[in-house]
Amino acid sequence: MTSQMRRIALARRPSGVPVPEDFAMETGPIPTPGAGEVLIEVSHHSLDPYMRGRMDDAGSYAASLELGETMIGQGIGRVLASEAEGFAQGDVVTGMTGWASHAVLPGDQLRVLDPSVPATTALGVLGMPGFTAWTALREYGRPKAGETLVIAAATGPVGAMVGQLAKAAGLRTVAIAGGDQKCQLALEKFGFDAAIDHRAHSEANSLRAALAEVCPDGVDIYWENVGGKILEAVTPLMNVHGRIPVCGTIAWYGGSDEAANRLPQVWRAILTKRLSVNGFIIFDHWDGFPAFLEEVAPKIAAGEIAYLEDITEGLENAPQTFIGMLTGGNTGKTIIKV
Structure with missing residues (x-):
């Protein structure tokens, strides 16, 4: 030693x-x-x-x-x-x-x-990221079969788990990821129904148009990992009484983003669509960790969750x-x- x-x-x-x-x-x-x-x-x-x-x-x-x-x-x-x-x-x-x-x-x-x-x-997958996905999707996303979920950073440890759990619950799942490789990963490994490369869209309007094509019934749950132009693109597509669990805003970590100056538009959409936007800190929910392990660990061991x-x-x-x-x-x- x-x-x-x-x-x-x-x-x-x-x-x-x-x-x-x-x-x-x-x-x-x-x-x-x-x-x-x-x-x-x-x-x-x-x-x-x-x-x-x-x-x-x-x-x-x-x-x-x-x-x-x-x-x-x-x-x-x-x-x-x-x-x-x-x-x-x-x-x-x-x-x-x-x-x-x-x-x-x-x-x-x-x-x-x-x-x-x-x-x-x-x-x-069996630690804080997986537990975050499992807890907040249930408590703040409140998924229902037939709904549409959109998630950014979809191939990360939280996003991949959220997508798989939502898919298993009968939702249409749409990934937003950076680059063709990650989009293919979202489709082929994690089973998303559709994937959008945000790097192919320099502005929120263009990204919104691409999302609208793969979300013909609007968006019921947007899992927020990123902020920035993605939040700006998704919010107008939200259905009435949609839900936005706010997990992170990495686009704004430690720096400025010009989209932050357009947040009033996003805020108005929250009002007019009567959205539920929930910030959460997973450490507030740690008493649920044993139940998470009991449910998810056997699925990992059996290869049911990628x-x-x-x-x-x-x-x-x-x-x-x-x-x-x-x-x-x-x-x-x-x-x-x-």
């Missing part, structure tokens, strides 16, 4: 899309677990869009990272030493390890993983991979193999 741990810390606060200089690789001694704690050798950690918001010094639903603090994130790894009841050396666990090779966490913040499915699924993981090797490559993910460079759930 190596005698040093490596971690990636927040070196400075980004302006717009992060750049490599906003991160710092640091080394130090491997920490020692105290009473009730577990030492983990991290094998993989997750990269997720919400991490960009934590890099800012601004009020939000969770505390900002301090300068010099390890970048936040869920990881999986092997227990090296345990001072907590219920954990033994060699157990494979998951918890908020951050971007690091090792982590010490309290036992009550860890979960031993089910060996019947690949461990990395705990970061994606998923895709985009794994990059090397902790040192996490910053550049994260930057690429924020600009659409990933295909599937973005994971770093430490």
Whole structure:
């Protein structure tokens, strides 16, 4: 076992899309677990869009990272030493390890993983992204057979799960993705009924026209992952009493977007169409996670739900991979193999 741990810390606060200089690789001694704690050798950690918001010094639903603090994130790894009841050396666990090779966490913040499915699924389809899709589609999307659902970032870990769950519930599912490859992935791997390449449309009006062709009965549920021109394109197509679960607005993370200046038009459509727009934070629903695992884990093990993981090797490559993910460079759930 190596005698040093490596971690990636927040070196400075980004302006717009992060750049490599906003991160710092640091080394130090491997920490020692105290009473009730577990030492983990991290094998993989997750990269997720919400991490960009934590890099800012601004009020939000969770505390900002301090300068010099390890970048936040869920990881999986092997227990090296345990001072907590219920954990033994060699157990494979998951918890908020951050971007690091090792982590010490309290036992009550860890979960031993089910060996019947690949461990990395705990970061994606059986982790926060999958749980987000399962929870918010049911609670805020309120899908009904025969309706039409549109989702942007459709081949990401949340979008792909939302599409498959909606399809299984009898909805028509329409993917919006970036590029021909991702559109084909949405159709062939995740079973969407139609897919639109947003990169082929520089303006919302053009994208709206393309969506109208594949949504002849309008849109009942728009799952919001992106914001920007996609929100502007979809909103006028919404049916009366449509629903918009707001999961993220990645087009506006850390920068400006000229579509933001046209938000009053979107807001008026919310009024005239009597839409239900629900922002949600998945951590508010965490008590439902066991039920999610009970329902979805057997379907993953049986191959009934498809998923895709985009794994990059090397902790040192996490910053550049994260930057690429924020600009659409990933295909599937973005994971770093430490």
